[in-house]
Amino acid sequence: MGKSSIGLGLTTREMSISTCQDRKVGKTASVFLALSVSLLITNIISTDFSNKTKHFISDYTLGISDALTTPVNALSDKIARVKTMWEIQETHDMLSQENERLMQWYQTANRLDAENKALRELLKMKDDNAVSYRAGQVIDDTKTQYSHTILVRLGENDGLEKGRGVLSHEGLIGRVIETGRETSRVLLLSDVNSRIPVTIDGLSDRAILAGTNNGDPILDHLPETNGVKPGQKIITSGHGGIFPYGVPVGETYLTDNNQIAVRPYATPERASYVQVVDYGVPAGSTSRSVASSSLPTLR
Template identity: 30%
Template structure:
């Protein structure tokens, strides 16, 4: 009996020692991975991009019933308001017809003027349309995962929009998936312009539902309700994409609410906007200077 007890205790202490060794082995691995992230290595970002591809088939599969359920619920909830909504839509349709005629006239006029003045085309073509299949970041990052990757020619730092305005930019590109950093993320900075006055500023993400407008000139007049669009500075986003609306001004804190549906994103468009690389700019600059 005593021998068995001693042997049992020996086995237990061996198991405890093995467990302790395993803990420190895996903890060492975790600390090494964290150190890679902490010291700004690019390796984690690339590994993460391809890891997202692994989850894509399952996420797409799991997403289907959720989409069906959500659209079903929306349909059920909308039945009660259908008469009123129909009335509103008829009124709106009449107004939109008038707007369409005016817009078509302006497009033709604008195109003619562009040709006369030799102004380059500003229309940015879409590169890919993708569904949002995942969210990420937890409490610390605002990002979504879309089902378009390098196979659709998506690359890093491309602007992403929905039907209403700017959503964010691509950051981690895998074969079939891409992570999109939302404009509300803490690391997001978007050069913007006030539509009413033309003053430029920066829209800064705060990991909240709203953004903060910064670096606005002191003498500029800003009001609640002003619309804000991309300025095109910095070369990351094309100009004139709607970004948000000013919803609050408290001393120097200007609150900006995104116009895009960041809370209920389902489909987004990746834009094919690749401005000239900086080295080309620097090559052209001396030539222009020499010419003058």
């Protein structure tokens, strides 16, 4: 044959060509490795740069991500629907009771709204904290061990700015942390970087609602002698200038290690659309604009 053969039936010539090619692959891999390391370093040094890059790419790949996530979301919806079918009777009973209770609240709210308007008129109060809403579709839900954010199809083109509050149909879910041209990233209440100044409804105690990335957020920086009990309503305190006073957040409960946690009213995983709210709150303001906003119509 004239060719010496080594293991796996390869000739020495083929082996040397293969080793040569392997070295070439090694070089290419080194280039990609260097690229990923430099990306990692850039990410650590300048988070702003990497966030801008991410938004630039997500703005231009909206169509692709839509096409990729639509079947996955559709499948998740189908699974959720099957789960709901099992609990339909229970849900129906619960909703009927809730509806009755809400109707009573609606009557009360209507009466209070009329009274509020009349009193404002009487005092000649100027309402300079008008609330404006913008609704947008949730295009990506990235709840992983390391970060809890969602991507919303609303961006600078829609007049969105950093720091705006984000609500689902159930309540407060987070705030806008990055805005791109077409999309924005929302930091959820459960993210470890989320800090929202809150207060306990009916008490003067203030606290910081801190995300943990592991379950519900907890109440941090509570005074040592506080009157917080499980089942109390948590609302925003208005400090920090992002949310006005009184936006409902959730209810308190005690965790296994005796920490006071908050079960938010809203579940972001269930939200397909969210509202980005501009409360028109200037930085540092603690104005009570929620109470003055007009009531939604209950159907």
